[in-house]
Amino acid sequence: MRLLYFAWVKEKAGIAAEEIEPPAHVGTVGDLIAWLKTRGPEFENAFARSEVIRAAIDKSHVRHDAKIAGAREIAFFPPVTGG
């Protein structure tokens, strides 16, 4: 699946997009965040305040307990600040 990062999540992670294949035990968005944090200090830093990180699956807002099975694109970003 494709991961996208925006705003300060992107800056801290040091990457805008990547293709990943998470291990089988990663069932939810929350699990995915926990797994990403194990991938290195940049990711640990980007997701340190994981409770404020927002997520979208296939361009729709989801909560951290959303299942990721079947997702083609998952995005992580800070609370939005448009308007």
Next chain:
Amino acid sequence: MRLLYFAWVKEKAGIAAEEIEPPAHVGTVGDLIAWLKTRGPEFENAFARSEVIRAAIDKSHVRHDAKIAGAREIAFFPPVTGG
């Protein structure tokens, strides 16, 4: 004092403005309306639903119990419908 009439009050009264000298017993706007109604059928018709008629003394909204002493200009009109 000068009296002004607007919108359907003006149409019914058949006059837009006039100078009057009301009798001494006319103390309030309500008294003035009652006195105007005695001046002929046009005025009786114009002020028939006197409770809906709005008044202004010297270009400020007033209630029917407002005193008219010292007024230079008194206007009568229906509820406003601008905007």
Next chain:
Amino acid sequence: MIRVQKEDFDIGAEIARVRAGRTDIGAIVAFIGSVRDQAGEVSEMTLEHYPGMTETELERIEAEAKARWPLQASLIVHRVGTLEPGDNIVLVVTASQHREAAFEAARFLMDYLKTRAPFWKRESGPGGSRWVEAKADDDEAAADWNKKPAAE
């Protein structure tokens, strides 16, 4: 700033004038009221007003809005005379740092204007001509502002 005029107004130009040269405005709300034709019933609308009192009332209403909300600028333009369906009647513009004040003040200005500014509308159409009746709703909308707390 308030204006009563027969001529149409240019909405874009009026808004541009309100904000000209300023970089401290974060939110602008503009309200435009226009002549509405209900199913071919209205071909013309004539707006009468009470010259002198109209301007005084509009200035009073604007001052009241500025006392209630932190506005950086505001504008009321109201037309008089004969208009056609689709024509502009009124423009209200409010400018503030934040959207809440701009929205609330614009709505307040319209609610008050509708119940206090001495304008009267007469509609003409195929069925004849009639003075527009005031709405009880408008009185209630204006009265509601007195129940609300003052500026944030």
Next chain:
Amino acid sequence: MIRVQKEDFDIGAEIARVRAGRTDIGAIVAFIGSVRDQAGEVSEMTLEHYPGMTETELERIEAEAKARWPLQASLIVHRVGTLEPGDNIVLVVTASQHREAAFEAARFLMDYLKTRAPFWKRESGPGGSRWVEAKADDDEAAADWNKKPAAE
């Protein structure tokens, strides 16, 4: 109608397009959000967004407004890229027969846009550059709409 673009928008022309050829509109509300410079602290603002999701969310928000209020037309234009103090960021226009619906829907669109549309602002100034923090107020404003009754 929604648009995401780098270019500025012409407020007067956008409003004219919303109402073009219609005589059934009685009330138009336009909201303009612009880059605000707080005491010389902001010299530049950059808006990042999530292409594809942004458009989807704006369309969803607009559809929700049209389901709640009797709108005859609406428009959301949001800019992305690098802007300066005084520059336009967002334009929301709502058109209805009566002012209540136009005001409420415009405010709803802004409240929802602020909490759901994937835009992020980064401000730069003499003191460096920082991502703008989301406001708890905005979340509350958006959540409040779920406590209110549906369209009048």
